[in-house]
Amino acid sequence: MKNDICYSDMPVKLVAISSGVSYGALGSTHHSLHDVAALRAINNIDIVVPADNFEAQQAITLAAEHKRPIYLRFGKAAMYSLPSPATQGDRAGESAFAIGKARVLRDGHDLCFIANGETVIHALLAAEHLKQRSISARVISMHTIKPLDTAAILTAANDCRAIITVEEHMIHGGLGEACASLLLQAGLSPKFAIVGFPDEYTVTGAQADIFRHYGISMEGLGAVAAELLAR
Numbered sequence: 001m002k003n004d005i006c007y008s009d010m011p012v013k014l015v016a017i018s019s020g021v022s023y024g025a026l027g028s029t030h031h032s033l034h035d036v037a038a039l040r041a042i043n044n045i046d047i048v049v050p051a052d053n054f055e056a057q058q059a060i061t062l063a064a065e066h067k068r069p070i071y072l073r074f075g076k077a078a079m080y081s082l083p084s085p086a087t088q089g090d091r092a093g094e095s096a097f098a099i100g101k102a103r104v105l106r107d108g109h110d111l112c113f114i115a116n117g118e119t120v121i122h123a124l125l126a127a128e129h130l131k132q133r134s135i136s137a138r139v140i141s142m143h144t145i146k147p148l149d150t151a152a153i154l155t156a157a158n159d160c161r162a163i164i165t166v167e168e169h170m171i172h173g174g175l176g177e178a179c180a181s182l183l184l185q186a187g188l189s190p191k192f193a194i195v196g197f198p199d200e201y202t203v204t205g206a207q208a209d210i211f212r213h214y215g216i217s218m219e220g221l222g223a224v225a226a227e228l229l230a231r
Contacts, residue, residue: 005069006044013063014071020118020168021202021210022076028201035073037173040146045069046099047146051120052082055143058097066099075118075168077207082121082141102149108138111191111225112156115166116142116175118207119195119216123166126221135225145175153179154186162191162228166216171196191228195221 005012016035023030039047048063048070050056056079063070085104097103105120106127113123120141127137138160140152156163163183165176176194183190195215203213211217215224 001039001045001069002042006042009044010069011067012069013066014069016071016073018076019073020075021197021207024205024207024210027204031202033168033170033197033202034173035071036145036167036169036175039071040173040178045071045146046144047071047073048099048144049073049116050079050143051115051117051141052080054081054084055097055103055141059099059143062097062099070099073117075207077118079118080121082124097143100144100147100149102152103141103143104138104152105141106137106139108136109159110136111162111164111229112138112140112160113164113166113221113225114140114142114153114156114175114179116145117168119166119168119211122211122216122218122221123164125218126225129218129222130225133226135229137225142175142179145178148178148182150182153182154188157183157186157188157190160190162193162225164193164195164221164224164228166221167194167196168211168216169196171198191231193224193228195224 019032021031048059050059115123123139130137167175
């Protein structure tokens with residue numbers, strides 16, 4: 001990939017299937033939790049992790065005409081149809097999909113969930129759950145990890161007191177560290193937490209069970225948000 005595709009600047013479309021912990025019960029040997037970290041270190045490749053049917057369809061359509069290497073990351077389960085940003089308050093109109101442009105699925109000012117792939121639905125559920133506790137949570141689908149939508153992240157850091165990144169990936173080298181690096185270099189320091197898979201062999205079970213074990217759930221993310229805001 002590094003030499004034959006990226007260095008040679010070939011417009012190849014790389015499609016990863018059953019990523020993350022999609023093969024849950026087969027254990028760590030079958031879990032793909034390091035691909036984003038490896039590819040972020042390679043020059044000249046775009047990385048896209050769609051969250052729902054709309055983003056998947058748009059990503060595939062755009063990838064077909066993409067002029068540079070691109071990596072599309074999919075899971076195995078049936079995808080959701082998430083709410084369109086066009087129905088979400090004063091950020092209406094941000095429903096268009098573009099590689100490198102995040103989608104604000106829900107607005108909020110207390111904290112912001114920045115998620116991608118199959119974790120986005122859990123961030124949305126957590127945001128609705130937190131509303132009952134008078135906590136206003138923004139949810140951003142950061143479907144493109146490279147190039148990163150730096151403007152959306154910096155705006156969230158200025159608007160919200162806390163940021164929580166959520167990803168079906170190792171906590172090292174993925175979405176969370178990309179956001180943390182950007183914020184630190186920009187001189188911003190909101191309360192911050194990365195939710196993903198720790199530096200260990202993952203537990204075995206169904207994908208949903210593994211998600212819950214590592215806090216990628218409505219309850220788990222809600223608890224992280226409450227603890228972070230209470231600091």
